[in-house]
Amino acid sequence: MQTKHWRINMSDKPEKFIDENGLRLDGRRINEIRPMKMEIGVLSRADGSCYLEWGNNKVLAAVYGPRELHPRRLQKADSALIRYRYNMAAFSVEDRIRPGPNRRSIEISKVSREAFEPVVLTHLYPGAVIDVFAEVLQADAGTRTAAINAASLALADAGIPMKGLISACAVGKVDGQLVLDLNKPEDNYGDADIPMAMTSDGEITLLQMDGDITQEEFKKAIEMCKDGCHEILAIQQETLRNKFSKLEDVEISDDKENNDVSALVESELVSSEEDETSEDLASIEKGEMEDDVKDAETEDEVESVEEQEDSFQDVDEEDIPDDNGEDVPEDDEETV
Amino acid sequence: MEREIVIPGQLLSENKTDSGPGTYVKDGKVYSLLYGVKNTKNKISVIPFTGKYIPSPGDYVIATVIGVTPSNWIFNISSPYDGLLHVSEYPRRVESDKMSEIMGVGSSALLRIKDVNSSMKVELSMRDRGLRALDVGRVIEVTPTKIPRIIGHGGSMVSMLKKKTNCDIFVGQNGRIWINGNDAEMDLLNEAIELIMKHSHTSGLTERISKFLKNEDDVVSEKDGTVLEDDLVVDTEDKYEIREETRRKVDTLLDDDN
Numbered sequence: 001m002q003t004k005h006w007r008i009n010m011s012d013k014p015e016k017f018i019d020e021n022g023l024r025l026d027g028r029r030i031n032e033i034r035p036m037k038m039e040i041g042v043l044s045r046a047d048g049s050c051y052l053e054w055g056n057n058k059v060l061a062a063v064y065g066p067r068e069l070h071p072r073r074l075q076k077a078d079s080a081l082i083r084y085r086y087n088m089a090a091f092s093v094e095d096r097i098r099p100g101p102n103r104r105s106i107e108i109s110k111v112s113r114e115a116f117e118p119v120v121l122t123h124l125y126p127g128a129v130i131d132v133f134a135e136v137l138q139a140d141a142g143t144r145t146a147a148i149n150a151a152s153l154a155l156a157d158a159g160i161p162m163k164g165l166i167s168a169c170a171v172g173k174v175d176g177q178l179v180l181d182l183n184k185p186e187d188n189y190g191d192a193d194i195p196m197a198m199t200s201d202g203e204i205t206l207l208q209m210d211g212d213i214t215q216e217e218f219k220k221a222i223e224m225c226k227d228g229c230h231e232i233l234a235i236q237q238e239t240l241r242n243k244f245s246k247l248e249d250v251e252i253s254d255d256k257e258n259n260d261v262s263a264l265v266e267s268e269l270v271s272s273e274e275d276e277t278s279e280d281l282a283s284i285e286k287g288e289m290e291d292d293v294k295d296a297e298t299e300d301e302v303e304s305v306e307e308q309e310d311s312f313q314d315v316d317e318e319d320i321p322d323d324n325g326e327d328v329p330e331d332d333e334e335t336v
Numbered sequence: 337m338e339r340e341i342v343i344p345g346q347l348l349s350e351n352k353t354d355s356g357p358g359t360y361v362k363d364g365k366v367y368s369l370l371y372g373v374k375n376t377k378n379k380i381s382v383i384p385f386t387g388k389y390i391p392s393p394g395d396y397v398i399a400t401v402i403g404v405t406p407s408n409w410i411f412n413i414s415s416p417y418d419g420l421l422h423v424s425e426y427p428r429r430v431e432s433d434k435m436s437e438i439m440g441v442g443s444s445a446l447l448r449i450k451d452v453n454s455s456m457k458v459e460l461s462m463r464d465r466g467l468r469a470l471d472v473g474r475v476i477e478v479t480p481t482k483i484p485r486i487i488g489h490g491g492s493m494v495s496m497l498k499k500k501t502n503c504d505i506f507v508g509q510n511g512r513i514w515i516n517g518n519d520a521e522m523d524l525l526n527e528a529i530e531l532i533m534k535h536s537h538t539s540g541l542t543e544r545i546s547k548f549l550k551n552e553d554d555v556v557s558e559k560d561g562t563v564l565e566d567d568l569v570v571d572t573e574d575k576y577e578i579r580e581e582t583r584r585k586v587d588t589l590l591d592d593d594n
Contacts, residue, residue, distance in 0.1 A: 047386065047388070048386070065388070065416070066388055066416045067388070067416050068416050068417070068418070077455055119344075121360075121369060124390070125390070125416060125456075126454070126455055126456050127416075127417070127455060127456055128416040128417070128456075156343060156344055156370075156371040157371065157386070158386065158387075159370060159371065159372070159384040159385060159386040159387030159388070159481065160387075161344070161358070161369035161370055162344040162345070162369060162370075163344065163345060163360060163362070163367070163369065164344050164345025164367070165343065165344055165345055199345070200345045237343055240341070240343045240371055241341055241343070244341055244385075244537060
């Protein structure tokens, strides 16, 4: 990270990163993170989204999926694929950067994706893909950690099952001292930079290091980062809870499954009376239907209808040989 | 009965036998997998605010043909996975070359999910009461996780909507709702459904929607929702406890109309 692709002029290096009061260039203490602000559901076309401001970083994350994966050769038979795209906007830094993927962004995309793989329950969606896009609109050191924090909320907003949220933060070394959440001068001219991402239990899912520190410092850095991530986790949780805070009287029908069936059966009965597509079927149904309508108390109705459905299907199956499902067009599709 | 917003990784219970849908067990404790609402009936489950429809056998869905092969119709079921309807699952015998004439690309149908295998191959069926190809009406798409609110407690919402608007309604579990009636009635019903979606996390919804439909019955063309919004705000006083009572009120309201 010492050689970021924006111009580094060593003459810009500050003489001191930490003043005699223990305050950093931007007035923070060594174990303080920059102010963070998040909002979810900011994009209407994405399944989940999050906008994050962290110091001068501005990041927009969007999640699409689980959705069908093309090309099919990328599909995993037993789980969903996660695709993560970290990208810096051309205008995100002072000197315009060339748009499109580059060595740095491809690497960050890979490690960020791997930061999420342990928590997302991909095996629930075999063959599908979950696309995560993290766009850095304004960069000011620590964009990969900012992107991960935003992506974590965007995944939750998309309703994707996760074992927990991921929080990310960096620790670095300036003036021989460990500091939490580097700002731009600290990142550019500091002695070390260690971005980390972890679960709420403190299990590390991403760790990179750039620069030199001792083993003792490294241990301390991890502890500092845990505290930082904990603080970020609290902000993430608050963001999620606040979205619906004014609507506290949340209500969802209790016996969901029963409701579904009874209501659906009911709506079918009404609509099937005008059914013209299959006349012989309808005539068989009508006799049964009248019985159903009479005792239209929901519970009874469900039971009786289901019984009849069974017997009804039995009769049907005799007419047509049971060869369904065997010659499904998988071959056709693959050759296409 | 408390309703609480939970987030992924949140501890829900110390007792692993409480684990229901939307939760997972780690070290004997139950945690949430999803961002949604906690439901503590029998077991603890979490109902997500949003999410994709994942097909499961027995579900009724509204599907659209996206391809026809010699023996199958391929349907979009508004899910990451496509559904297959084999010709033998069509109520009548169909010749291979006639398949496109019966249901071509773009046709919609009411179907039931017959089977889903481990690689998420979805088999559909039309051999069930009421299932058929759709040639009239409209299809509205909503978030699948909010479908229970459209149906309501014991089907109260859907039957109320049906009676108040004179429309036919079929609610598919994949988040698609088919409605059929005259244009003005369908417009009204569409608005009512949008309102349900917007206020899906509040209580006393059936009664409020009933009110909404009553007000608009006289002047169907009047689409000004602002006044109604105010009504809704006042009504949020209704807490969950009096829902049973509310439901009974709705029933009497409905009886009056007939």
